[in-house]
Ligand SMILES: [Zn+2]
């Protein structure tokens with residue numbers, strides 16, 4: 001008798017999980033079709049639009065938070081969907097002597113995954129500088145982890161180049 005109830009409970013749990021995943025997938029599809037997404041962090045509507053060149057944007061242009069959605073081909077999409085916090089800046093790796101563009105380092109608040117993302121033309125400049133300032137106080141553990149993943153976090157010495165890129169060389 002007891003076995004019957006346990007089995008039923010497990011089934012219900014699996015079903016709830018399935019339904020939860022399906023809802024997240026539906027929500028994601030709905031947002032893609034609507035031409036944007038609701039920022040999970042600041043609740044602003046973020047436009048994703050090929051005409052203004054933000055088709056590949058994956059983060060909010062105001063608070064710069066992103067959402068954890070993996071879209072690797074061949075892989076099932078990871079619908080973690082937790083907010084990804086912008087924790088620092090880095091430069092894109094380029095060839096010899098060439099300074100790469102500014103990239104945002106995001107860290108998932110749900111599963112801890114770290115990813116590097118291009119900034120978009122309409123990203124809030126003060127926000128980018130805010131992330132730069134914030135990254136100075138990252139814990140040593142996190143700094144070591146990023147270094148281990150070969151991610152260089154911009155430091156005070158990079159500020160001039162950062163400002164050059166954000167405001168132009170005349171700054
Ligand atoms: Zn936002």
Ligand SMILES: [Zn+2]
Pocket residue numbers: 068080081082108109110111112113
């Ligand atoms: Zn995640």
